[in-house]
Amino acid sequence: MKKLAIILALALLLSLSGCLNGGGQVATSPHEDPSQASERFDGFDLLRFYGDALGLIAVSSYEDARALLAELKEASLPEELRYISDRYDDLCRELSDTLDRVETLLAEAAGLLDQNRLDEAEQKLSQAFSLIDDAGLVLNEIQTATDVLIENLGALGGLAGGSLDAALARLEEAFGRLGSLLDRLAELRQQLAIGLERAAAQLKATELELELAPASAFVGENVTLAGRLNAEGSGLEGREVVIYLGGQRHSVTTTADGSFILSINLPYEYEPLITVQAIFVPYGADATVYAGASSPSLQVSVLFYETELVLAPPPPLHPGLPLTLSGRVGPEGAGVARQLKIWLDGELLTATMADGDFAVEIKPPPSTTDGVHALELEVTPSGRNKGTSLSLDVEVSRFALNADVETPALIVLPQSLRVEGQAYSAEGFPDSAEVTLSLRGYTSTGVTADFGQFGAAIKVPFEPFLFGPRELEIVITPGEPWLEPLKVVRRVLVINPLHLGLMAAAILSAGLLGYRRRRTAVAIATDTATLQSGWPPPASAPLRLYDAGGAAGQVLAAYTEAQAAVAGRSGLAIKPQQTLSEYLAAAPLPPSLKLPFAALTSLAEAAMYSGRQLREEAAMMAEELAVGIVKEVKSGVSP
Amino acid sequence: MSLLRYALAVALVGVISLAVMAWLWPINDDFRSQNPAWNGTGQLSELPGVEPLEKLADLPAETAGTTFIVVPYLAFGPDELAALDGFLEAGGTLIVANDYGYGNQILEHLGVPGRFSGEALLDPLHRYKNDWLPLITRYEGDALTQGVASLVLNHATTLEGVAAADVLAWSSSFSFLDLDGNGEWNEAEPQGPFPVITSQPLAQGRLVLVADPSLFINGMEELGDNLAFAYNIASNAPGGLFIDQSHLPPSSLHKAKDVLEVFRNAAVTPAGRLGLVLLPLLIIPLLLWAGKKDSRSNGRGDRDDS
16 A cells, blocks of 8 residues: 555656756747757759849849848858859859949940040940950850859759759749840940941030139149140130049130130148049030040149148057147148047047147046947047047946955844945045945945045944845945956844744753654664573663554464463573574474474564564464463473 | 655655756756757846846836847637737837747737748858858848948848848848758759748837748857847947747746756745755654654663563
């Protein structure tokens, strides 16, 4: 039955322990363990998207194609495919760029043709012709690369049978559309070339001369542009000539002899060279008579002063703590004060005027986080002086706060726990920093005095359940944003008189219990030794066998009585190392004693060693056997 | 010892053993902050200023500067939805991180047009290990995405009906919605890019939608810049980052821990502690009395024997 109870209890435990397993997972699997996730790659997807990219090129969506190729460049591919994939990307991008350029050139050529600018249109068409040939070659290379890519994908096992056919069909379609695009572009170029020939035969050629004086000047200074528009050797009067100077557009009208003159201020662009070109575009009645013309490109040397900005390496910055940056704005002796702006992470810290050496105080915002930040200095342009800037990474940090703290090792409730100490940092002592003490919900605050010294106390009242080692938390919060708050944790042993009393009571109770158990164990040991030695117990200590009450006790008592009689009769005492059966075998007894003593021995052993409860009948039998044995011994029958 | 006493003793030992095991055994519930395993959010909870919330009533009254992350795998009650309203009205940032849960219930209540599509987002080329772990590399500038170059999602979904100007992160052009669940792209299945993270002002606060709560689990923190994203969320919540735990399905173990927590809370009350102190003082005399009774009965047996 006990085994059954154990089995049932274990079954109960197992069924209850189901709560330790899993559970708590949501109905739809929301994720998988990334460290255990299986790796899988399907080359079909790669080919499909190359097909998409080529398809976008084929419909002249070059920007979209480039964006898609840029994303493909970042695709997570097996390393074995990386080289051929990169090469494929490059070829696709080259094809896209080339065709984009061809379309741009053809559009420009058409525009120039509309303006009768035949020479320039011819140049564009020539370039487009060359590029169309290049595009054809690149397309052939892409087709070759496709074969290699498919071969590599097949070797990697990354292509399913049906998927391969679908991907190939997609690519073939893209190649077909690209071939059509190339044909269309070639045809367009041809049409433009024919138009160009026709216009050249019909229109009168014009010529545009341009001169520049001076060839170099400071920004903001005037330059003079003069020139002449000729047609078949004579000047064209009253025609508008457009002059492009850098990013500026100016226009001038020709005089009676076809000449023109224009004075222009050089822009404050601080570029060493600016290109100047004059263009004549016939319009109105002239559009059917004259060809357009453009002058040779001239270049103006632009003069300006470079600005030098030097900054001494700044020390680490600290939030809210003023810091002086020093450096120099040059060139030295220029005598011009320059505006200097200083930024931290895009936030303007200060703006000041500087000429030569400078020392500027900045104060990082108190909320600036610790870490690396971007410091930028900018000298704005002024007149002939070009602006400049420099940026550098600076470390922003807070000073670590340290504290020497003295706390008591133990307190006995109720007691006021006093803490004293001194807070300091590399920057100095904190000014009126808040000091907060807390111990298990009891808090107290104070502030630091001169030299960071502080003293604060918590009144810890008597609380029945506060005892043992406790953490005392000391938090020092400085008011200066450049100081890091500090937390110090100390252990304090809290001694509670109530608990001492309770523990003493528990120890005393346990000691008393242990003492009683020990006495009982000694009695058992004494009884056992007595039984095994065969010596009768002293009169003052009545025989108690194993403290066994009931039938077992009666059997053992009967055995003891009979064994004493047998020992007296046979002269053989039971030895300490002998079992009852061994004593029975060793004792020289007549059959009239041997048989009842053997039966009694058997009962005694059952009483001593059997796990079963002896019945009253067994006790009565034992007592009867003992009485018979004693009587037999006393009857004086010799062995 | 009688059979009844024996069975009672075994059951008592078993219950105590189970209670101890349930108390000490770490839970492995999805998204739980106490779960240190790959599917928990223990690492996120260890960031400075992060506090898991067992009920919405524990949200602070002053929510300006605070952020509240909700992973809604259980439906919200009217009071809870009202609590979200109040949180936003007071200027808090609410992050709804959802894939296949009750995120749309919240969005519908808040009256915003955006929705979680509930369809699986797969990416065959921009991904980690397999298509179900898409890599997100397209971002719009924002404090939450500062320094984030790539995020790895895990069985994510997408957002729909959101304004393009509100989108902070997009899936790649190669991603697609696996409408038929076969794990492969078919002609009828829409292709990316899809919005996966948005941010928009709402009431006095801000509503951020993240189409994958698994972004925040321990196993994903080390992948890509997931941890940097979590840091950004935490660092943009100077008033505290709260993580909702009350809309996650509790496991049996979690329920058992809750029951034990009730006992523990009772035990730490003054009355409970008094009981814990007095219990041994009651048990020891009882044991003494029982021992004395046994010895008396044995003594009586001895006298009977003699």
